[in-house]
Amino acid sequence: MIVDDEPITRLDIRDMLENSGYQVVGEASDGFEAIRVCQEKRPDLVIMDIKMPVLDGLTASKKIVAEGTASGIILLTAYSDKQYVMKAKSFGALGYLIKPLHEQSLLPMVELSLVKGKELKDMTKELEKLTKKLEERKVIEKAKGKLMQIDHITEEEAYKKIRNISMEKRVPMVEVAELMVMLDE
DSSP, X not given: OEEOSOHHHHHHHHHHHHHTTOOOOOEESSHHHHHHHHHHHOOSOEEXXXXXXXXXXXXXXXXXXXXXXXXXXXXXXXXXXXXXXXXXXXHTOXXXXXXXXXXXXXXXXXXXXXXXXXXXHHHHHHHHHHHHHHHHHHHHHHHHXXXXXXXXXXXXXXXXXXXXXXXXXXXOHHHHHHHHHHTTO
16 A cells, blocks of 8 residues: 555556556555555555655554554655654554655565565464463463362363363353353352
8 A cells, every 4th residue: 555645656656566566455645544545455565655744654654553454564754864763663664765766675675564564463463362372271270270179179170170061062161161260250
């Protein structure tokens, strides 16, 4: 996706990308449009100008990253300002390019950003999966503790009891454990 308030700049970037085999799924001329289009299209990469009217690229990028509606962002600016670079780094922009853009600098940055964006997306999914498993494990541990206390059984026996109910009732172990934890609450 390309975001720039200058239509000529958007057209130039689109031409460079499409001539290299990339698909441009959307364009926007300000930060609000960028946020909306990202929510609709969920692009792999957003190439966004920093200085735009209405809502600037840094603020829009921050929102897009927070919502996870794009896998990565490359920021563009006509200014090589350390303050912008620091802000871009602070919220996770994958790249920063100075205008005017040249194909030999844009295309390698796009390629690297796509790879890094995919890696980041995959790691985020894995972290979410592991966090969910950990939370489920905590519930099962609580239920085991409750069963051990109530029925005066070993940890292994408590686990087997939860597992057997789960298999017998065809319900995930975590659901059985959640119900057991709710007992007497």
